[in-house]
Amino acid sequence: MSHITIDSPEEQELQKELVNKHDPLSERLKRYLAMPDLSRTPGSPLAELVERVLSLPRFADFEVLKVPEIVRCDISFDLFNFPADHPARTPSDTYFVDKDHILRTHTTVMWYYHLNLPEVREKIKNGQPVGALSYGKVYRKDEIDRFHMPVFHQIDGWYLCRKKDHVIVIQDLQDVLSEMAGAIYGKDVKHRFNTDQFPYTDPSLEMEIEVGGRWLEVLGSGVVKGAVLENFGVDPNEYNGWAFGPGLERLAMASMSLPDMRLFWSQDERVKRQLKLGNKYVSVSKYPPIVRDISFVVKNDFVPNNYFDLIRDIGGDLVEEVQLLDNYENAKKFGADKMSYTYRITYRSTDRTLTTEEIDPIQKKVYDQTAQVFHADLR
Numbered sequence: 001m002s003h004i005t006i007d008s009p010e011e012q013e014l015q016k017e018l019v020n021k022h023d024p025l026s027e028r029l030k031r032y033l034a035m036p037d038l039s040r041t042p043g044s045p046l047a048e049l050v051e052r053v054l055s056l057p058r059f060a061d062f063e064v065l066k067v068p069e070i071v072r073c074d075i076s077f078d079l080f081n082f083p084a085d086h087p088a089r090t091p092s093d094t095y096f097v098d099k100d101h102i103l104r105t106h107t108t109v110m111w112y113y114h115l116n117l118p119e120v121r122e123k124i125k126n127g128q129p130v131g132a133l134s135y136g137k138v139y140r141k142d143e144i145d146r147f148h149m150p151v152f153h154q155i156d157g158w159y160l161c162r163k164k165d166h167v168i169v170i171q172d173l174q175d176v177l178s179e180m181a182g183a184i185y186g187k188d189v190k191h192r193f194n195t196d197q198f199p200y201t202d203p204s205l206e207m208e209i210e211v212g213g214r215w216l217e218v219l220g221s222g223v224v225k226g227a228v229l230e231n232f233g234v235d236p237n238e239y240n241g242w243a244f245g246p247g248l249e250r251l252a253m254a255s256m257s258l259p260d261m262r263l264f265w266s267q268d269e270r271v272k273r274q275l276k277l278g279n280k281y282v283s284v285s286k287y288p289p290i291v292r293d294i295s296f297v298v299k300n301d302f303v304p305n306n307y308f309d310l311i312r313d314i315g316g317d318l319v320e321e322v323q324l325l326d327n328y329e330n331a332k333k334f335g336a337d338k339m340s341y342t343y344r345i346t347y348r349s350t351d352r353t354l355t356t357e358e359i360d361p362i363q364k365k366v367y368d369q370t371a372q373v374f375h376a377d378l379r
Contacts, residue, residue, distance in 0.1 A: 001060055006113045008068040014097055015070065024373075028313060029095060029103065032139055032151050033069060038264055039135045039153045039248055045256065045275045046153050046248045046264065050135050052183045052277070053155060058176065062131040062157070063120070067110045069137060070101055075112045079231045080200040088140075092303045095139050095150075103139035107156040108200070108245050110134035114158075115232050124234060129161035135248070141305040144322040146260040150312065153248040158224065160234065160241035168223055168240040170203055177207045177221060177244065184251055184277065185209060196220055200228045201243060211254050218254055219246030256281045260350065262317050268351035289320065289348040290356065292363045296376035300329070300339045310373060311345065314365050320348040340379070 015033070018026055038044040054064065076082075077089055087093045088105055095103040114120055114132040123130050135155035142148040157176075161168070174193055181191045190210040194217075198204045201222020208215040221244035226236030249261055255277045258264075263271055263281075270284040304324070311319055326342040334340060345366070347359050370376050 001054065001062060001064060003064045003066070004117070005066040006068060008070070010072075010101075011068040011070040014101055018097070024310075024313065025095075028309065029097060032095070032103065032137075035137070035151050037137050037153070039137075039155070043272075044264070045252045045277050048277050049184060049248055049252055049255075050155060053157075053180060054133065056179055056183055058179065059131070059133060059157070062133050062159075063114065063117070065110045065114055065132055065134040066136065067104075067107070067113045067134055069104055069139075070097055071104045071109050073100055073102055076102060076105060076109055079112060079228070080108065081225065081228055081231070082199045086199070092305050093141050095141065105140050106138055106245060107134045107136060107154040108243070110156055111158060111232060111243075115234065124160070124239070127162050127165075127238075129159065129165070131157070131159040133157045141309060143305075144308050144311065144319055146262070146320060147253075149249075149261050150309070152261070154245055155248055156243070156245040158241055158243035160224070160229075160239050162238055163240050164238075168242055170205065170223065173205060173221055173223065173242045173244075176242065177205070177219065180219075180244075181207065181209060185255060186278070196222070198222055200225055209254060212257065216250075216254050218251050219244055221245070252277065259283070260320070262320075262350055265317065266350050271350065284351075287349055287351075287353045289346050290354050290359045292345050292347070292359070292366075293325065293342060294345065294363075294366060294370065295326075295340065295342040295379040296370055296374075297334045297338050297340050297379065298374050298376045300337050302339065302341070302374060307343075307370075307374065310369055311366060314369060315345070315347065315362050318347050318349055318354065318359075318362070319345060321346040 018030055038046040039050050041047055082088060094105055110132060120130050137151055138154050139151055141150060181189050192208050193205045196204040196206040198220060202225050204222030206217050206220050208217050224241040224243050229236040229239060249264060256279055258281045266272060274281050308322060311322055323344045325344050327339055329339050347354055367378060371378055
């Protein structure tokens with residue numbers, strides 16, 4: 001197993017440009033990029049999970065790639081056959097650095113970098129099989145709750161071989177995923193497969209595992225589409241393959257019965273010493289929440305994910321959840337092309353009791369910034 005870091009002068013230049021920008025989006029991007037990669041942090045359960053996957057014998061000859069975090073849009077979307085109207089192509093779902101570059105939304109982009117390695121191209125030219133793994137941080141705009149953060153981690157793997165040597169079928173994929181489930185959760189773990197859909201694989205599968213009598217979806221996978229192979233310059237008449245790409249937090253949370261994704265970042269020693277795969281997490285006296293509601297009227301082109309980013313910027317990890325309580329139109333009351341929204345913001349620390357004196361200034365800033373940034377009329 002060889003470990004390869006892909007250097008990107010393009011990424012380095014964009015990072016330099018970001019340093020000199022101080023608008024809210026640029027500050028947000030810099031903060032996210034500076035967050036530690038927990039899949040490479042000793043002692044983190046995400047790093048432990050990665051090691052278990054990498055240690056599987058079937059991956060012994062795979063390359064392990066560390067790929068850029070700022071990537072071109074065409075690499076992330078066009079090559080993977082994302083439809084032109086896919087939400088991931090828009091600033092409402094994805095962090096754009098500029099019009100042509102984004103913070104990567106998936107580590108699956110490693111396919112591009114892997115196939116551009118000269119040694120891999122040579123192997124394909126000679127009809128040899130190739131395989132690679134890649135893991136690290138990814139970035140997506142999302143709702144705010146205990147199971148979502150704008151920065152999280154994935155691990156991707158794929159394998160290609162000539163059809164005349166082996167025709168990839170769905171059973172091949174199930175065998176790979178079963179081995180991974182055993183490595184992560186133990187050989188007796190109950191798991192099952194359901195059909196799914198992805199732009200770049202067909203057929204596609206999701207794997208579920210049984211935890212505490214409930215079935216939880218933990219990863220997506222599939223047989224690589226011939227059209228996508230062709231996008232990457234690989235002849236789909238000659239080659240076929242499989243691929244997977246789970247979120248590491250989801251896999252680890254299921255292993256530990258962890259109730260809140262923010263706990264992976266906790267500095268509370270009572271929390272940190274429990275974060276071991278297979279160790280059932282015991283709450284360290286859950287601290288009480290402080291709840292605040294906010295109601296406002298905005299134009300109907302309002303994008304909730306952008307609002308969630310604003311709340312994250314102001315409240316940070318103290319924000320546990322943001323719930324939409326109500327939204328409606330009333331042209332007579334609010335005017336044409338406007339909508340009313342009411343959100344409930346739940347503040348809760350994972351390591352201490354919050355006070356109203358601490359939260360009130362944060363909530364006031366949320367009020368002020370809601371009015372200023374979104375031109376909202378507070379109610």
